[in-house]
Amino acid sequence: xxxxxDSTGDLSPEEQKRLKGDLSRSLRQKKIRAILxxxxxxxxxxxxxxxxxxxxxxxxxxNPQVHTYMPNVTEALKSWDGQELPDETIYAALAKDxxxxxxxxxxxxxxxxxxxxxxxxxSLITGTARKHxxxxxxxxxxxxxxxxxxxxxxxxxxxxxxxxxxxxSFFINAFDMVESPDGEISFAPEKQQIYLKxxxxxxxxxxxITFMTVLLGYPVSFLLASLPMKTANILMILVLLPFWTxxxxxxxxxxxxxxxxxxxxxxxxxxxxxxxxxxxxxIYNAIGTVVAMxxxxxxxxxxxxxxxxxxxxxxxxxxxxxxxxxxxTAFWRVYVPQTVPGVSAGAILVFILSIGYYITxxxxxxxSGRFIGNMIAYHMQKSLNWGLAAALGVMLLVxxxxxxxxxxxxxxxxxxxxx
Amino acid sequence: MAVPSYAGPLERAWYYGFxxxxxxxxxxxxxxxxxxxxxxxxxxxxxxxxxxxLTLDPDAYSLKWYQDFFTSDRWQESIxxxxxxxxxxxxxxxxLGTVAALGLSRSELPYKGIIMGLLISPMIVPLIIAAAxxxxxxxxxxxxxxxxxxxxxxxxxxxxxxxxxxxxxxSNFDTTLIKAGASLGATPTYTFFKVTMPLIMTGVIxxxxxxxxxxxxxVVVAIFIAGVEQRTxxxxxxxxxxxxxxxxxxxxxxxxxxxxxIMLTTVEILRRRSDKIRGIS
Numbered sequence: 153x154x155x156x157x158d159s160t161g162d163l164s165p166e167e168q169k170r171l172k173g174d175l176s177r178s179l180r181q182k183k184i185r186a187i188l189x190x191x192x193x194x195x196x197x198x199x200x201x202x203x204x205x206x207x208x209x210x211x212x213x214x215n216p217q218v219h220t221y222m223p224n225v226t227e228a229l230k231s232w233d234g235q236e237l238p239d240e241t242i243y244a245a246l247a248k249d250x251x252x253x254x255x256x257x258x259x260x261x262x263x264x265x266x267x268x269x270x271x272x273x274x275s276l277i278t279g280t281a282r283k284h285x286x287x288x289x290x291x292x293x294x295x296x297x298x299x300x301x302x303x304x305x306x307x308x309x310x311x312x313x314x315x316x317x318x319x320x321s322f323f324i325n326a327f328d329m330v331e332s333p334d335g336e337i338s339f340a341p342e343k344q345q346i347y348l349k350x351x352x353x354x355x356x357x358x359x360x361i362t363f364m365t366v367l368l369g370y371p372v373s374f375l376l377a378s379l380p381m382k383t384a385n386i387l388m389i390l391v392l393l394p395f396w397t398x399x400x401x402x403x404x405x406x407x408x409x410x411x412x413x414x415x416x417x418x419x420x421x422x423x424x425x426x427x428x429x430x431x432x433x434x435i436y437n438a439i440g441t442v443v444a445m446x447x448x449x450x451x452x453x454x455x456x457x458x459x460x461x462x463x464x465x466x467x468x469x470x471x472x473x474x475x476x477x478x479x480x481t482a483f484w485r486v487y488v489p490q491t492v493p494g495v496s497a498g499a500i501l502v503f504i505l506s507i508g509y510y511i512t513x514x515x516x517x518x519x520s521g522r523f524i525g526n527m528i529a530y531h532m533q534k535s536l537n538w539g540l541a542a543a544l545g546v547m548l549l550v551x552x553x554x555x556x557x558x559x560x561x562x563x564x565x566x567x568x569x570x571x
Numbered sequence: 572m573a574v575p576s577y578a579g580p581l582e583r584a585w586y587y588g589f590x591x592x593x594x595x596x597x598x599x600x601x602x603x604x605x606x607x608x609x610x611x612x613x614x615x616x617x618x619x620x621x622x623x624x625l626t627l628d629p630d631a632y633s634l635k636w637y638q639d640f641f642t643s644d645r646w647q648e649s650i651x652x653x654x655x656x657x658x659x660x661x662x663x664x665x666x667l668g669t670v671a672a673l674g675l676s677r678s679e680l681p682y683k684g685i686i687m688g689l690l691i692s693p694m695i696v697p698l699i700i701a702a703a704x705x706x707x708x709x710x711x712x713x714x715x716x717x718x719x720x721x722x723x724x725x726x727x728x729x730x731x732x733x734x735x736x737x738x739x740x741x742s743n744f745d746t747t748l749i750k751a752g753a754s755l756g757a758t759p760t761y762t763f764f765k766v767t768m769p770l771i772m773t774g775v776i777x778x779x780x781x782x783x784x785x786x787x788x789x790v791v792v793a794i795f796i797a798g799v800e801q802r803t804x805x806x807x808x809x810x811x812x813x814x815x816x817x818x819x820x821x822x823x824x825x826x827x828x829x830x831x832x833i834m835l836t837t838v839e840i841l842r843r844r845s846d847k848i849r850g851i852s
Contacts, residue, residue, distance in 0.1 A: 179679065182677070182679040183679045183680070183681065185674075185677075185679075186674045186677040186679045186680040187674070187680065187681075188674070189670050189671065189673050189674025189677070190670075190671050190674035190675060190680065190686055191674075192667055192670060192671070193667040193668065193670065193671035193690060193730060193734070194671070194686060194689060194690065196667055196726070196727070196730075197689060197690060197692070197693065197727060197730065198689075200705075200723045200724065200726070200727040201692065201693050201696075201701065201705075201727040202689070202692070203708060204701070204704035204705045204707065204708035204709070205696065205700060205701065205704040206704075207704060207707055207708045207711075208700070208703055208704035208707055208708075211707065368596050368599065371589065371592055371593050371596065372593055372596050372597070375589070375590075375593045387597070389835070390597045390600050390601045391600060392835050392839075393601065393604055393828075393831065393832065393835060394600055394601070394603070394604055396784065396831035396832075396834050396835045396838075397604055397827065397828055397831045398787075398788045398805070398824070398827045398831070399788055399790075400788070400790065400805055400808045400809060400812065400824075401604075401607070401824040401827050401828060402603055402604070403812070404607070404808070404812050404816070404820055404821070404824055405603040405604065405606055405607045405821075405824065406603055407618065407812070407816065408606065408607060408610060408618040408619070408821070409602070409603060409606060411618065413617070413618070413619055414618055414619055415606060415618075415619050415620065418619050418620070447599065447600070447603060450600060451600075479582070479585075504695065507697070508696075508697020508698065508699060508700070509697075510697075510698065510699040510791055511790060511791060511809070514813075515809075515812055515813065525697060525699040528699050528700070528703060529699055532703050532706065532795070538707070541703060542703070545699070545700045545703055545704075548697060548699075548700060549696065549697070549700050552695065552696065552697060553695075556695050560688070
């Protein structure tokens with residue numbers, strides 16, 4: 153349709169309206185088209201990645217076992233005030249749960265769950281269920297006769313507490329705290345504290361690794377940025393080759409280098425620095441983790457740092473020199489401040505990657521070089537305490553996301569660069 | 572950066588000292604990669620150089636670990652699995668990632684920051700957390716212990732690389748070219764394949780290579796969600812390193828280094844080509 157203009161040269165009101173309508177319609181179409189392009193991947197990531205993680209987050213407070221597999225006693229305990237031993241009806245409910253649960257072979261699940269709260273609960277429950285023939289009315293007497301612990305009020309408090317479908321107990325556990333049967337929360341005895349210590353170790357070792365990558369990455373990036381393009385490109389291969397090499401390959405070669413019968417020890421013995429009997433233990437401990445991870449993460453520091461350093465005009469340093477600054481002053485007061493964005497981008501990237509590491513600490517870390525990731529894997533695969541694994545995972549995730557938020561503020565999402 | 576002729580002895584010393592430090596750091600970077608190559612030819616099952624190897628005695632070298640690798644059913648099976656999973660997940664993540672990057676580079680897209688954050692989250696979230704989450708969720712869906720589950724998981728992990736590399740290529744993309752295409756009467760599809768695609772191809776291919784490498788090297792998620800049937804090569808290596816570390820691992824490692832050299836070269840060639848097309852260097 154043609155646009156008609158009235159005598160004053162302005163568009164008539166109807167025309168203005170129509171044009172505005174056309175414009176917004178076309179903008180809306182463009183918007184929809186852009187959304188349609190992004191939609192498939194967003195949906196894919198939501199389903200295959202975000203939901204699974206969300207599902208795991210729920211598991212950190214989810215508490216279905218006792219509630220599902222001992223339904224009668226859970227229901228009956230709701231009206232119990234916890235002041236003195238429950239009455240016969242509650243014992244009868246327990247007897248019903250134990251007998252039915254044994255038949256359905258589900259009682260073990262509830263027993264295992266209760267055992268996380270207090271060790272000994274599993275044997276109490278499975279032991280009683282095994283003697284199901286002896287469970288007869290009056291149940292209170294009969295159950296206490298089978299296992300004395302049924303006469304202990306704390307046993308009941310634990311069942312009541314664990315019977316709730318939502319629990320904070322995994323988080324309490326993950327923070328190295330204990331909850332008394334009455335619901336009071338306090339720190340576990342020093343010797344039983346595992347997770348906070350492990351978190352702390354993960355953080356400080358990651359900081360150490362980050363610091364090492366800055367220390368080693370800065371001079372190399374500086375050199376690469378100041379060399380002519382051709383030479384720099386060739387030397388860059390030495391950075392990119394490790395970057396592209398399989399993580400497992402790099403980790404296994406560090407085992408070959410650092411183990412007591414390995415290359416570095418052989419070299420030191422051959423040089424006479426140490427005697428053959430006094431070979432140094434450099435792997436399967438914290439040193440192994442720090443060395444191997446520094447090597448693995450170093451390219452993640454060098455690449456962003458190099459790309460920032462290349463944009464720093466050399467004339468500033470020259471100007472500082474010509475104004476009488478010493479080499480050091482010119483470098484420290486003029487050059488370094490301009491590379492801070494690169495250092496912080498690299499450092500945060502290395503730190504984020506580092507605190508979530510699992511493979512390398514598991515292979516070369518031994519006992520003292522283990523990270524929180526290894527503990528999560530342990531609870532997932534060995535102890536099967538999935539709720540606790542999920543709670544530890546939530547803590548780690550919160551930490552990573554907080555640091556990443558910082559990263560995006562410092563660097564900006566769009567500037568994440570690879571290679 | 573050569574030493575200027577007016578430099579004093581201190582500056583000279585600093586200059587060479589600095590170079591020496593850099594050389595040491597480069598040695599630190601590259602030694603672990605290079606050292607495994609000769610060790611993989613060791614005739615003894617050791618992880619260190621024997622006297623015979625140092626004196627270049629031919630009897631001290633052998634190909635038996637390579638032979639072991641190429642004749643062992645377990646290793647061959649694991650390579651097959653890795654190739655299957657990497658192939659499909661690379662195709663999926665490249666397709667999904669490229670299309671999403673096209674959308675992300677449009678200025679009309681609302682909530683761009685949030686969407687970008689969501690799409691690159693697989694790169695940020697620690698693998699162990701992703702693995703744990705996928706373990707529960709994929710088991711519930713009944714796709715753990717299957718190729719499908721592993722392929723979907725690896726696709727999710729690979730897409731951020733494609734999104735990032737392709738968006739980077741598109742950020743320098745001159746959109747007037749599309750308008751020029753349209754004004755000359757080309758349909759949007761035609762313009763896309765004839766104008767846009769060739770220009771962003773370098774980004775797509777490097778993204779695909781990153782995704783391929785991610786899948787080919789990924790072990791954490793695989794340990795959690797793959798069954799014995801889907802045992803991939805990294806899983807086999809992981810088991811090997813943890814149990815009895817045999818030099819076969821080093822033979823595999825050497826082959827993987829060769830592969831990474833090929834990948835690296837390809838990406839570099841592509842990057843230069845792309846810089847040239849866009850007139851950067």
